[in-house]
Amino acid sequence: MPRFLTVFVLLLALAFGLELTPWAQAFVVTPWTDTVARVSGALMRTFDASITTSGNVIGSNASPFAVAIEAGCNGVEATLVLVAAMLAFPAPWPHRLAGIGVGVATVQVLNVIRVVTLFYLGQWNEHAFEWAHLYVWQALIMLDVLIVWVIWVKMAQSDTAPGSPRAAAA
């Protein structure tokens, strides 16, 4: 456990430092954030035709309220945390890669749900929006990361347990 936590914290600090570089912001974070806005907008348009998106901003023709997806709300940091946790934990590489693929998708799906709920919450009540935005959804996203990681670790141990097909093949 101490080794895992040390490697995890080091990987996370490194990945976060890289994320803050102008190159990563221009070529990864900004396009990623705009994609989150586009996907969220497309999802909302399936039941709300008034939704518009422009860059990282989601608005509505029916309301003056709009949200801008910024750092901390684009799911990038949660993704970095999950990837660092999966890389730091001892597991076979195929299991790691599968976990990263499925885990990142899970985090992003929940993040899109967060964006959609925050958009409508903000139109309804500013105080509720602030609460959900600053506290509740932050905790839920990290809970999601933690649960995905726990399930992944559990599956890693099943895969490498004596008698499992993967252990037999190894």
Added chain:
Amino acid sequence: MTPDVQPTVTRPTTVGRFVLRTLGYLPVTFFVWYFAAPVLLYPAVLIVRAIAKLALPDIVRSVEQARATLTFITALRPSGAAAGSVLTVDVDLLIYAYGLPLFAALTLAARERAWKRQLAIGYAALLPCIALPALADFLKSVAITAGPAVASQTGFVAWQREAIAFAFQFGSLIVPAVAPAVLWVALHGRFLAELRHRAGASP
């Protein structure tokens, strides 16, 4: 004579049940956290005051607490302000403290025998994770956001402003979210091992 003792039947904890219990506890822990914030966060305020007194005596005159808001009363003059006026900076501690209810919900949901001790250790360990990002937020305000007229009074050079910017980003985006999860994992090794090794149990 057969002893009238029934074996205790406890449902084994699966990840699904654990998640449901955590989601059930979260509204309760958030409620307690929000209304008890002035008391719960007071030790974090003491940490901020101590660091400000030791490390920033020329910049910070005092740090006041009003509910969950910290007000830094500085020795800096706002840009274009009259002589004698000083800059004050407010920092909302709750933004950095939502890990407390998350940690509490996770700990209560794990239902370990030592949950009170785990709560106490987690609470104590999370306090610096609230205080330090709050300080980084304050430093970012005076060294970067407030503009060159204020920043020049702080005496920070370029690399120090870069370090402050990184500390603020790391302290606001990573630490409040990750610290409770890391602490919970570190304190619940046995519970996690039990979850992992539950043969044949579905997630």
